[in-house]
Amino acid sequence: MAAARLPSRLRLPDQPMLRHLVLCAGALVLFYVLTVNLSSYHNYQVGLIALFAMVIAGLSVLTGINGQISLGHGAFMAVGAYTFALVQEHVTLPLALELLAAVAASAVLGLVVGIPATRLRGPYLAGMTLILALGLPQLADKYNSVFGGDEGLHPSQLVAPGAVDPNRWFAWITVLVAVIVVALLANLVRSHFGRAMRAVRDNEVAAMLAGIHVGRTKVLAFVVSAGCAGLAGAFLALSGGVVTTGDFPLSLSIYLVAAMVLGGAGSLVGPWWGAIAIVYLPQWSTSISSDFGLGSAVAANLALVIFGLVLIIVMMLAPTGVQGGVRWLARRLLAARFPRPPAAAGVTAVAGFPEPPAPATPDMRTEQERTHP
Amino acid sequence: MSHFVNLSLNGISSGMIYASVALGLVLVWRATRIINFAQGSMAMFSTYMAVTLLDRNLGYWEAFAVALAVGLALGAVVERTLIRPLQGKPELNPVIVTFGLFILLEGVAGAIFGVRSRGVPAAFSQSGLTIGHHRVSFSHFDLFVLGSVLALMVLMLVLFRATDVGLRMRASAFAPEMSRLVGVRVGRVLTLGWALASLAGSLAGLLVAPRSAFSPNYMDLILVYAFTAAVVGGLESPVGALVGGLLTGLVLSFVGGYLGSSLEPLGAAVILILVLSARPEGLFSRPAARQV
Amino acid sequence: MLEVDGLTVSYGPVRALRGVSFAARPSTITAVLGANGAGKTTLLRAMTGLVRPQEGSVRFDDHELTGLPVEEVVRLGVAHVPEGRGVIDQLTVEENLRLGALWRKDKSDRKRALAETYDLFPPLAERRRRLGAALSGGERQMLAIGRALVSRPRVLLLDEPSLGLAPLVTAQLMALLAELTLLASLTVILVEQNARSALSVATWAVVINLGQVVVSDTAAAVGTDTGLRHHYLGF
Ligand SMILES: Nc1ncnc2c1ncn2[C@@H]1O[C@H](COP(=O)(O)OP(=O)(O)OP(=O)(O)O)[C@@H](O)[C@H]1O
Ligand SMILES: [Mg+2]
Numbered sequence: 001m002a003a004a005r006l007p008s009r010l011r012l013p014d015q016p017m018l019r020h021l022v023l024c025a026g027a028l029v030l031f032y033v034l035t036v037n038l039s040s041y042h043n044y045q046v047g048l049i050a051l052f053a054m055v056i057a058g059l060s061v062l063t064g065i066n067g068q069i070s071l072g073h074g075a076f077m078a079v080g081a082y083t084f085a086l087v088q089e090h091v092t093l094p095l096a097l098e099l100l101a102a103v104a105a106s107a108v109l110g111l112v113v114g115i116p117a118t119r120l121r122g123p124y125l126a127g128m129t130l131i132l133a134l135g136l137p138q139l140a141d142k143y144n145s146v147f148g149g150d151e152g153l154h155p156s157q158l159v160a161p162g163a164v165d166p167n168r169w170f171a172w173i174t175v176l177v178a179v180i181v182v183a184l185l186a187n188l189v190r191s192h193f194g195r196a197m198r199a200v201r202d203n204e205v206a207a208m209l210a211g212i213h214v215g216r217t218k219v220l221a222f223v224v225s226a227g228c229a230g231l232a233g234a235f236l237a238l239s240g241g242v243v244t245t246g247d248f249p250l251s252l253s254i255y256l257v258a259a260m261v262l263g264g265a266g267s268l269v270g271p272w273w274g275a276i277a278i279v280y281l282p283q284w285s286t287s288i289s290s291d292f293g294l295g296s297a298v299a300a301n302l303a304l305v306i307f308g309l310v311l312i313i314v315m316m317l318a319p320t321g322v323q324g325g326v327r328w329l330a331r332r333l334l335a336a337r338f339p340r341p342p343a344a345a346g347v348t349a350v351a352g353f354p355e356p357p358a359p360a361t362p363d364m365r366t367e368q369e370r371t372h373p
Numbered sequence: 374m375s376h377f378v379n380l381s382l383n384g385i386s387s388g389m390i391y392a393s394v395a396l397g398l399v400l401v402w403r404a405t406r407i408i409n410f411a412q413g414s415m416a417m418f419s420t421y422m423a424v425t426l427l428d429r430n431l432g433y434w435e436a437f438a439v440a441l442a443v444g445l446a447l448g449a450v451v452e453r454t455l456i457r458p459l460q461g462k463p464e465l466n467p468v469i470v471t472f473g474l475f476i477l478l479e480g481v482a483g484a485i486f487g488v489r490s491r492g493v494p495a496a497f498s499q500s501g502l503t504i505g506h507h508r509v510s511f512s513h514f515d516l517f518v519l520g521s522v523l524a525l526m527v528l529m530l531v532l533f534r535a536t537d538v539g540l541r542m543r544a545s546a547f548a549p550e551m552s553r554l555v556g557v558r559v560g561r562v563l564t565l566g567w568a569l570a571s572l573a574g575s576l577a578g579l580l581v582a583p584r585s586a587f588s589p590n591y592m593d594l595i596l597v598y599a600f601t602a603a604v605v606g607g608l609e610s611p612v613g614a615l616v617g618g619l620l621t622g623l624v625l626s627f628v629g630g631y632l633g634s635s636l637e638p639l640g641a642a643v644i645l646i647l648v649l650s651a652r653p654e655g656l657f658s659r660p661a662a663r664q665v
Numbered sequence: 666m667l668e669v670d671g672l673t674v675s676y677g678p679v680r681a682l683r684g685v686s687f688a689a690r691p692s693t694i695t696a697v698l699g700a701n702g703a704g705k706t707t708l709l710r711a712m713t714g715l716v717r718p719q720e721g722s723v724r725f726d727d728h729e730l731t732g733l734p735v736e737e738v739v740r741l742g743v744a745h746v747p748e749g750r751g752v753i754d755q756l757t758v759e760e761n762l763r764l765g766a767l768w769r770k771d772k773s774d775r776k777r778a779l780a781e782t783y784d785l786f787p788p789l790a791e792r793r794r795r796l797g798a799a800l801s802g803g804e805r806q807m808l809a810i811g812r813a814l815v816s817r818p819r820v821l822l823l824d825e826p827s828l829g830l831a832p833l834v835t836a837q838l839m840a841l842l843a844e845l846t847l848l849a850s851l852t853v854i855l856v857e858q859n860a861r862s863a864l865s866v867a868t869w870a871v872v873i874n875l876g877q878v879v880v881s882d883t884a885a886a887v888g889t890d891t892g893l894r895h896h897y898l899g900f
Contacts, residue, residue: 069465071410071472116646119653123408126468127600128645130410134597135638142635250593254476261469297487304480311473315466316458537767540756544764547755554713554747555812556739556768 016190024183031175040167044239047171049275050178051235056260056271056278057182058228064266065189066221067201068117071126072133074253076226078245079106080233082140085153085243095158099177099234106230107223114222118215125222133253137245152244155237174235181228182268188224189268197221251304258307261314264321273322281306375507380630381623382511387598388622389522393577394592394599395606395614396529397570402608403546404566405456407467411474413596415451415571416578417589418478419444421486423579424493424587433496441575448571452564482589490591495583518580525576526615529569533611542566594638598625601641605648607655616657666691667820667852672721674704674711674876681707682876684721689820689869692846694853696867696884698860698898704876705856706748709822712854713738713745725820740768744818748825748856751809754798758789758808761797765812775815782811785841802829810838814845820852821845827859835859839866860898864888872897 031050035043055073063069070076080102087093087101113132117125140147147153160169188194196217199207208214237243259278263270282303289299314321320328394412401409409415423440427433455474459467497513533539544552545562553559577599578592585591602621606613621644628640648656667689674682681704689695697705710716712723714735723730730738739745744765753761762782766775783790786807792800800808806829813821821842827835843866845851857863864870870887872880874897880887887893894900 063465067463067465069468112646113642116649116653119649123402123468124604124645124649126410126472127408127597127604128642131597131601131638131642131645134594135642138635139639142633250590254472257469257472258476298484300488301480301483304476305484306480308473308475308477308480312455312470312477315470315473316455319466537763540760540764541767544753544756544760548753550715550735551747551751551753552764553735554715554739554745554751555765556736556816557764558736 017187020183020186024179027179028176031171031179035168035171035175040165043165043171044167045279047167047174047235047239048279049272050171050174051232051239052256052259052275052278053271054178054181054235055229055232055256056263056274057178057185057268058225059256059260060263060265060267060271061185061189061197062221062225063260064264065194065201066197066218068218068222069126069257070129070222070225070253071257072129072131072250072253073225073229073256074248074250075129075132075136076106076109076229077233077236077252078136078140078248079109080230081237081243081247082147082153082233083230084234084237085155086146088155089153099231102230102234103227104230106233107227110223110226111219114219114226115215117222118218129253133248133250137248140245148244150244152242153237154242157241158238170239174239177231177235181231182271185224185228186268193217193220254304255307258311262310262321264323265319267321267323269326270321270323273326277310375509376630379510380626382509382515383630384623384626385619386511386515386518386622387626388602388619389518390577390580390595390618391599391602391621392615392618393522393525393573393580394595395603395618396526396611397573397577398599398603399606399608399611399614400566400570400573402603404542404563404570405452405467406464407456407471408600409567409570410468410471410596411451411478412471412570412574412599413578413592414475414478414482414589415447416444416574417592418482419447419571419575420493420578420582420587421482421589424582425486427494433494437496437579440579441572444571444575444578445568448568448574449564451571452567456567457560457563479589486589488588488590490586490588493582493587499584514583521576521580525573526611529573529611532569538565597638598622598641601645604645605656607657609655610657613655613657617655620656666724666726667854668724669708669712670722670724672708672711672723673719674707674716675719676716680876682711682718685873685876685878686721687871687878687881689852689854691852692850693868694842694846694855694866695869695871696860696863696887697854697856697871697873698863698887699873699879700897700899701858703873705873706824707876708873709745709747709824709854709856712822713743715745715747736768739816742816742819743822744813744816744820745822746809746813746824746826749828751812752797752800752805754796756797757793758795758797758800759793761808762789762793762812762815766815766817769816774817778815778817782815785814786811803831803834806830807834817849818851820854822854822856824856825858826855827857827862835862839863842866860894861888861900 031046035046038046055077059070059073083105084098084102087098093101113128114125117128141149144150158166158170158173160166196207196212199210199212200214200217204214236247240247255278259274260271262277263272263274285302285306286299289295289302318324394416397412398408401407401412419440422443423436426436426439451474455470456467459470495514497517499512499514501508501510501512533543541552541557541562542565545557545559549559577595581591581595598621599618602617603614604617605620606615606617621641624644625637625640629637669688670686672682672685673680685704685708687695697708699705707716711718712730714730714733718731721731725741725743728741730741730743753764756764762779763775766778769775783793788804789807789811792804797805797808806826810823810826826838830838839862842853842855846853855863855867864884864887867884870880870882870884871878872887872893879897880893
């Protein structure tokens with residue numbers, strides 16, 4: 001990437017682990033500076049952005065690296081949120097364990113849903129997760145003695161130490177966890193397992209011939225992303241201090257997919273752009289609608305329209321999303337600033353959206369292979 | 374006992390609707406290997422056209438016909454503008470695009486018509502018939518549902534089996550390259566496939582509207598049930614869509630009737646998991662048709 | 666007149682054809698010969714547009730075929746029987762055959778052509794309701810050729826039609842091709858491994874090696890050139 005062209009004093013370490021550490025530390029410092037300069041309310045929103053970045057990052061790995069898609073990740077957030085709240089209600093545990101319980105519960109659901117997905121390619125997981133997004137909240141409504149019905153559950157909120165503003169504290173904790181999650185995902189993507197995920201994405205048959213357990217890889221990728229969603233759900237519960245089914249409508253899942261695609265599937269920086277869109281776009285669209293006197297129906301639906309357009313336009317015109325654009329821009333600027341031939345391409349390209357490997361090869365597979373891949 | 378009978382009858386009636394949407398999903402899947410997640414909201418859109426016309430005092434059947442025509446055209450336009458350019462792209466791209474269209478249409482409908490649900494008149498009485506001395510929860514309207522979906526299925530079957538167009542469609546679905554090599558304009562055939570699929574969806578949309586809380590998302594659940602039905606039926610065959618639709622309709626009707634209607638979506642999820650675990654190629658497709 | 670001019674095709678890094686040029690005279694059979702991997706199949710595929718050539722052109726009478734979609738090339742009267750399995754397994758024999766003529770407007774002639782094909786290949790007539798998948802190798806080959814013929818093509822591209830056919834049937838097929846060139850003024854491009862039988866009916870012959878034309882001459886001249894035969898044709 002761009003790092004290879006920078007003068008040496010600006011260059012990031014080549015060791016991936018080390019580079020991730022440096023990047024994370026940088027991100028944390030940046031966020032620290034941001035949070036101390038923002039109002040309490042905006043700190044709260046920074047926290048929201050961070051929690052959405054967690055779930056979108058998991059989704060981004062699932063889709064961009066492994067080639068699967070979930071249209072109902074809101075359901076996994078719901079499982080995480082309710083688990084977190086229920087654990088808090090019934091037992092007293094340290095926060096970390098409560099969060100872990102949320103991750104575990106959604107990961108288990110991911111396992112149950114993911115295993116049949118290995119039997120059928122492509123569309124199954126998308127449809128199945130869509131059903132979950134529609135169906136799970138109804139379950140919570142039905143068993144309202146357990147899940148609190150319309151009242152919802154009331155997990156306790158974070159207690160900020162000393163004079164720290166509670167919202168700022170929430171932002172700090174959430175950002176810290178989100179950065180850790182993203183760093184772990186970044187390492188995962190570079191690991192042996194990451195290569196397996198990519199191989200499965202590019203060509204399942206070839207991956208199988210290369211000795212990769214295709215089913216296990218897909219299930220595991222899905223479980224990881226479900227776990228990320230569960231964690232984000234727990235933080236969503238923390239953020240509001242109340243969990244109701246209304247927090248997890250289908251539109252949440254829709255926003256997650258749109259935000260992931262907007263940021264750039266497969267990227268781990270992109271999810272932050274996507275998260276910003278999720279937090280601010282609905283607000284903006286409401287205020288834009290009222291500025292232009294567009295009426296409440298438009299105000300309520302503008303975000304949906306925009307996200308729908310985003311999905312279509314990004315997929316058709318710029319599959320690498322915002323982060324792809326940022327990277328392109330950065331390369332252009334750097335190339336203009338340091339006009340040197342690029343050093344040997346020792347740096348792996350960060351995954352953009354999966355394009356078929358060698359487009360130069362015309363499709364010479366037989367009919368049978370093409371129609372029944 | 375009569376509860377059981379009523380649930381069965383309801384199951385059959387909704388099953389026919391799932392079958393109609395599932396037929397649309399199957400047609401598109403066969404032709405382009407894409408699950409059209411916008412199928413439901415495309416139907417919603419054409420049904421809103423009909424309802425708007427009804428509000429302007431157009432006759433019921435005229436509005437009905439217009440909605441079907443809009444559905445047909447919408448399918449063709451979507452294929453031409455959104456799906457065609459994605460040919461040869463990774464299989465996730467069209468999934469995401471149809472999902473985007475799903476949201477877009479619902480958002481646009483919500484912005485124009487509002488999200489509050491409203492009533493829609495039905496062509497026939499919706500009160501239960503009396504058979505012998507028993508009143509069953511099966512109305513003239515249910516008969517209409519049954520009849521019109523069956524008629525659609527038969528028409529499609531005749532189209533596929535007995536006409537040149539149908540032969541082209543089947544050939545293109547099975548072997549697109551070979552079909553081109555014998556002069557079939559596969560592109561047009563795909564457009565037609567999408568148009569017919571959308572037509573099937575529109576019919577379902579019109580049939581569901583009178584008995585649902587009609588709002589921009591009223592087809593959401595229908596779509597996922599139809600998806601279940603299509604997968605149960607093997608995704609490949611129109612007959613599978615019919616049988617899968619009826620099965621899904623019956624099972625969900627019993628789930629709803631005995632366990633509570635809020636469990637229906639999860640019932641569909643369980644059906645999917647069970648079917649895929651036992652017979653991933655669906656219950657009704659010939660195994661040979663799915664071999665790698 | 667069918668003219669191929671400077672056709673170059675690559676599959677990624679693999680150059681399959683390098684500037685192949687030749688012309689097929691109307692109402693003749695031109696044999697295209699060469700070892701495995703010489704590029705014969707690629708040549709036919711490039712002619713109908715199944716692969717896009719990097720360079721060169723294919724012209725048929727006044728039509729430029731390069732760049733035209735496959736189905737439009739076919740609709741100009743260029744039928745292509747591909748190598749191996751061209752039969753659509755899920756359709757019946759009759760449906761496969763009907764499909765071949767579907768693009769032609771004249772319905773009654775479509776029926777006639779169908780009947781003629783059944784006369785030509787009686788085994789197909791007996792199996793008209795069978796699925797393509799249930800045919801033997803030879804029957805499939807007959808079906809694929811029959812499907813090309815029902816469209817009453819002006820140019821017929823055949824990729825190893827003798828593969829899987831009994832010697833007697835092969836001989837009949839070759840005789841039929843010769844007859845069609847005379848009666849129906851059909852132009853045939855015949856790709857064959859079986860060089861001897863191809864040369865026996867062809868008027869012209871093109872020998873390809875490693876994607877390049879080695880010789881383009883009359884079939885008689887190629888057939889009697891022992892050096893050429895030993896080198897490239899293996900007999
Ligand atoms: N889809 C493809 N991808 C890459 N290379 C290919 C592809 N198809 C063919 N080739 C290569 O192109 C060359 C020409 O192949 P082609 O099939 O045209 O040969 P051929 O003369 O028909 O051989 P045969 O007599 O065995 O049928 C060969 O080297 C082959 O390996
Ligand atoms: Mg060959």
